Amino acid sequence: MDIRRSKAGNVVVSEEVIEKMATVAATDVPGVAGVVAKKQSLKGFLKTQHIAKSVIVSLKENQLVIDIFIKVTTGIKVADVCLKVQEAVKESVQNMTGSVVSKVNVHVCEIELKSTSQEK
Secondary structure (H helix, E strand, C coil), rough: CEEEEEEEEEECCCHHHHHHHHHHHCCHHHHHEECCCCCHHHHHHCCCCCCCEEEEEEEECCEEEEEEEEEEEECHHHHHHHHHHHHHHHHHHHHHHHHCCCEEEEEEEEEEEECCCCCC
C-alpha cells in the first residue's frame, strides 16, 4: 500500500499493517470499547470484497485516508472520544510509517452498555 523509495531499496508497508496500527491507536483511547467490522453493502459483496473490516485504508493523492469503525462505552462524550481517536490514529500511523495521513474518518457503529445486574 505505502511505498518508500531510497537508494538502498524500497520499503513497502502493507495495508494490513496500517490497519493494525490504527486499531491499536484507537483502542488505547479511553471511551473506545473496541473496533467493529463494517457491514458490507450488496455492491461490495458483489465485487468479491466480502471481508468485513473495522479499518479501511485508501491512498488518495499520495496521502492515506483511514476509515475506522468503533464501539464506544456509555457515559462518555462521543464527539470528544472521536476527536481523540482521529488524533491518535493520525499521529501513530504517521510516526510509524512516515506517510502523510490526510483524513481519519471515525464511524461510531455501536455502544457498549454497562451491565446493570450483578452476578451473585
